[in-house]
Amino acid sequence: xxxxxxxxxxxxxxxxxxxxxxxxxxxxxxxxxxxxxxxxxxxxxxxxxxxxxxxxxxxxxxxxxxxxxxxxxxxxxxxxxxxxxxxxxxxxxxxxxxxxxxxxxxxxxxxxxxxxxxxxxxxxxxxxxxxxxxxxxxxxxxxxxxxxxxxxxxxxxxxxxxxxxxxxxxxxxxxxxxxxxxxxxxxxxxxxxxxxxxxxxxxxxxxxxxxxxxxxxxxxxxxxxxxxxxxxxxxxxxxxxxxxxxxxxxxxxxxxxxxxxxxxxxxxxxxxxxxxxxxxxxxxxxxxxxxxxxxxxxxxxxxxxxxxxxxxxxxxxxxxxxxxxxxxxxxxxxxxxxxxxxxxxxxxxxxxxxxxxxxxxxxxxxxxxxxxxxxxxxxxxxxxxxxxxxxxxxxxxxxxxxxxxxxxxxxxxxxxxxxxxxxxxxxxxxxxxxxxxxxxxxxxxxxxxxxxxxxxxxxxxxxxxxxxxxxxxxx
Amino acid sequence: xxxxxxxxxxxxxxxxxxxxxxxxxxxxxxxxxxxxxxxxxxxxxxxxxxxxxxxxxxxxxxxxxxxxxxxxxxxxxxxxxxxxxxxxxxxxxxxxxxxxxxxxxxxxxxxxxxxxxxxxxxxxxxxxxxxxxxxxxxxxxxxxxxxxxxxxxxxxxxxxxxxxxxxxxxxxxxxxxxxxxxxxxxxxxxxxxxxxxxxxxxxxxxxxxxxxxxxxxxxxxxxxxxxxxxxxxxxxxxxxxxxxxxxxxxxxxxxxxxxxxxxxxxxxxxxxxxxxxxxxxxxxxxxxxxxxxxxxxxxxxxxxxxxxxxxxxxxxxxxxxxxxxxxxxxxxxxxxxxxxxxxxxxxxxxxxxxxxxxxxxxxxxxxxxxxxxxxxxxxxxxxxxxxxxxxxxxxxxxxxxxxxxxxxxxxxxxxxxxxxxxxxxxxxxxxxxxxxxxxxxxxxxxxxxxxxxxxxxxxxxxxxxxxxxxxxxxx
Numbered sequence: 001x002x003x004x005x006x007x008x009x010x011x012x013x014x015x016x017x018x019x020x021x022x023x024x025x026x027x028x029x030x031x032x033x034x035x036x037x038x039x040x041x042x043x044x045x046x047x048x049x050x051x052x053x054x055x056x057x058x059x060x061x062x063x064x065x066x067x068x069x070x071x072x073x074x075x076x077x078x079x080x081x082x083x084x085x086x087x088x089x090x091x092x093x094x095x096x097x098x099x100x101x102x103x104x105x106x107x108x109x110x111x112x113x114x115x116x117x118x119x120x121x122x123x124x125x126x127x128x129x130x131x132x133x134x135x136x137x138x139x140x141x142x143x144x145x146x147x148x149x150x151x152x153x154x155x156x157x158x159x160x161x162x163x164x165x166x167x168x169x170x171x172x173x174x175x176x177x178x179x180x181x182x183x184x185x186x187x188x189x190x191x192x193x194x195x196x197x198x199x200x201x202x203x204x205x206x207x208x209x210x211x212x213x214x215x216x217x218x219x220x221x222x223x224x225x226x227x228x229x230x231x232x233x234x235x236x237x238x239x240x241x242x243x244x245x246x247x248x249x250x251x252x253x254x255x256x257x258x259x260x261x262x263x264x265x266x267x268x269x270x271x272x273x274x275x276x277x278x279x280x281x282x283x284x285x286x287x288x289x290x291x292x293x294x295x296x297x298x299x300x301x302x303x304x305x306x307x308x309x310x311x312x313x314x315x316x317x318x319x320x321x322x323x324x325x326x327x328x329x330x331x332x333x334x335x336x337x338x339x340x341x342x343x344x345x346x347x348x349x350x351x352x353x354x355x356x357x358x359x360x361x362x363x364x365x366x367x368x369x370x371x372x373x374x375x376x377x378x379x380x381x382x383x384x385x386x387x388x389x390x391x392x393x394x395x396x397x398x399x400x401x402x403x404x405x406x407x408x409x410x411x412x413x414x415x416x417x418x419x420x421x422x423x424x425x426x427x428x429x430x431x432x433x434x435x436x437x438x439x440x441x442x443x444x445x446x447x448x449x450x451x452x453x454x455x456x457x458x459x460x461x462x463x464x465x466x467x468x469x470x471x472x473x474x475x
Numbered sequence: 476x477x478x479x480x481x482x483x484x485x486x487x488x489x490x491x492x493x494x495x496x497x498x499x500x501x502x503x504x505x506x507x508x509x510x511x512x513x514x515x516x517x518x519x520x521x522x523x524x525x526x527x528x529x530x531x532x533x534x535x536x537x538x539x540x541x542x543x544x545x546x547x548x549x550x551x552x553x554x555x556x557x558x559x560x561x562x563x564x565x566x567x568x569x570x571x572x573x574x575x576x577x578x579x580x581x582x583x584x585x586x587x588x589x590x591x592x593x594x595x596x597x598x599x600x601x602x603x604x605x606x607x608x609x610x611x612x613x614x615x616x617x618x619x620x621x622x623x624x625x626x627x628x629x630x631x632x633x634x635x636x637x638x639x640x641x642x643x644x645x646x647x648x649x650x651x652x653x654x655x656x657x658x659x660x661x662x663x664x665x666x667x668x669x670x671x672x673x674x675x676x677x678x679x680x681x682x683x684x685x686x687x688x689x690x691x692x693x694x695x696x697x698x699x700x701x702x703x704x705x706x707x708x709x710x711x712x713x714x715x716x717x718x719x720x721x722x723x724x725x726x727x728x729x730x731x732x733x734x735x736x737x738x739x740x741x742x743x744x745x746x747x748x749x750x751x752x753x754x755x756x757x758x759x760x761x762x763x764x765x766x767x768x769x770x771x772x773x774x775x776x777x778x779x780x781x782x783x784x785x786x787x788x789x790x791x792x793x794x795x796x797x798x799x800x801x802x803x804x805x806x807x808x809x810x811x812x813x814x815x816x817x818x819x820x821x822x823x824x825x826x827x828x829x830x831x832x833x834x835x836x837x838x839x840x841x842x843x844x845x846x847x848x849x850x851x852x853x854x855x856x857x858x859x860x861x862x863x864x865x866x867x868x869x870x871x872x873x874x875x876x877x878x879x880x881x882x883x884x885x886x887x888x889x890x891x892x893x894x895x896x897x898x899x900x901x902x903x904x905x906x907x908x909x910x911x912x913x914x915x916x917x918x919x920x921x922x923x924x925x926x927x928x929x930x931x932x933x934x935x936x937x938x939x940x941x942x943x944x945x946x947x948x949x950x
Contacts, residue, residue: 031550035543037593043539064518068510069613069629088573096566097617118512138544142572154544
């Protein structure tokens, strides 16, 4: 049954998106302009994202800390590129405790400055390095538009900030953390993203280079989902973060930062969901299985409970919907909330020795014989199949929406039918980048470092090109 | 070996406290006035506090959400008592994105307003109730002094905000969440706190009543550690949070809020630690056991590894210190960092068939015969013994520092020797409360609801008294 609260995805994608966010109770607008409330269903997804990423960060030797929310203007101003990049979009605190402040404080838009300030007074010798710190926190950027999870003034994220004794080690850190984001998207979120270098124009303010993870939404629009920056010694020179190296000489540290945000929840929705509501890959779903007893017979309720316990004991998150609502209402609710597997247990089915499994992703109903049913194995296999199928479907969609362009006309033709990832050779000039921007705001997503150029000629100016770039329209 | 970086606790308690915080690398001051950096060792304690409390909250049916960081001035102003209580200590954002704002926004000092605003547009019927929401976040209050964990402008906490259909249910919620804080202090933090009602003067701005959990530090100063507030319909009337009750009539919801903060880390230090550094109860210690191999013999290293794996598999958090530092240095480091149990494995000991266990709390060395040693059982029992002993020692100290006063002279005499919890009857007048405040700032900690008065006469004015109150000096 089509959910009437949800506009069709093919009819109006933007409206469909906000309808799903609202119907699945993930987030809502608030009376604080530009800021959203993340509701229980949405926050549970973020908690699961946090727990999986945090475990991985810690396995790789990172530790968590918490730096201040506020940055004094003087401290922010020490690194000129960062200031230029962020100053236009920060919020300023100008009074506290009923007094006007001598120096304004901005709410952190990102925390390179604070980590540098900390490191400057805490690192002395090469024996103190590397320092692999991360923090989970809120940040604020004064956006003009608001779209839940995709763009809001305040958002939640993790920001890793590491310092190293050598350039090589710091570059490796930049790369391995990008690998973590790619792994997370492919293996957990079932999103077949692409990855590469940002162009000079698109890289993070103050970075030597930026690696980016780019996901393609169902409508062909790109979403930047995780970036990893190499700073070299730019910040360490600006903030005087020095150490004594093995040769007993003073040297500036080599630095990285990397972050991923609640925006990934938006990506999950726009890659996988449908007109019936949220669809979640099992590995990121906070609740993986809902058991819906039909009728009140003791046999049905007992079996429901038995299955729930067996699944929970096997680390499959299952619950029984034993509310007073009608079965049909419960089915629809489980569907809109994106519970990957629904098990319907009815008295009549039991008499026939069957029960019903329903996949959320395909909405397929599978009647299963109850004799000799190993509930844990069967469910676990089904969840893995769903995970795999969702990845394959997303990959197929991404491949269908990946195009090649050899000329400006190609770009225009593609973007005017369906947008997507557009591969094209690029000479490396900002001029050509800006020319593409005039076509519906096309921007470079990333430079593919391991792929050969199409024909070695810039698709914009026709000059020699050595870089294969993926272009697209972005959120 | 006494740690030279740490001032003696008996010599200068305040200096000892900051020395321990610094030596154990828990937190440090930053160049952002009033704000601290929580370092890895400190943040790991907070993460363990979060995981234990969060699990308990969820078992009781609470779900996590995230409301905005900023509160528009107009929204804050709707509840007059709350504004009066918090307005003097908030920070104001007055410009964002290079523009001066039409309306100032304060950084949340607490989020009753934002939750009310959310609830007002999301609750309709008694079927939507209760809504049991909690959030983990940062808040900001413009404090004048800064002491790591005890007092800082920004701090981390959880704030639960719940709404209910009846007064009874909301009052029960207020009480059961206080029970959670008491359980957490007694069972996990090994802190024998006391609990009771705040007086009218000391209760939360806007609350009908406030329950508080009060811990006594080693030096006899009290620390408020967790509060739970019942609001009745005060906020729901101010913010128009209505629902249709079972009789199909509109009614305002009944509300609670309850919170606990990173301040509990300060309490842990000031109750348990010593001149050698941090001492942590095993149940809250992020790392419970350190294994220190002495020498490089393969036998020693293999046994160390075997023990570590066995302990980790039994959910005891153990690690090997296999750095290049000297054994003596490693012992001191484990000691200052408060690792509850240290296992020293040396070649010579092994030849004699023994190894050494060292308790952090008592610094007792226990030579253990290695034959038939069940490492998991032995360690697990030792950790439980330490936990129990630490609680008993803290309780003994608290009882020693709990006094009775029948007159102002009693108060003066007690407070001029050793401060502590001072039990005294109270007539209920604010005048008497203020008179006590003149004696070194003595304040009421809480009204003991389940204990009888000492003699039924107010210790200040001598008039009839029906309340037994615990008084003290506070952080």
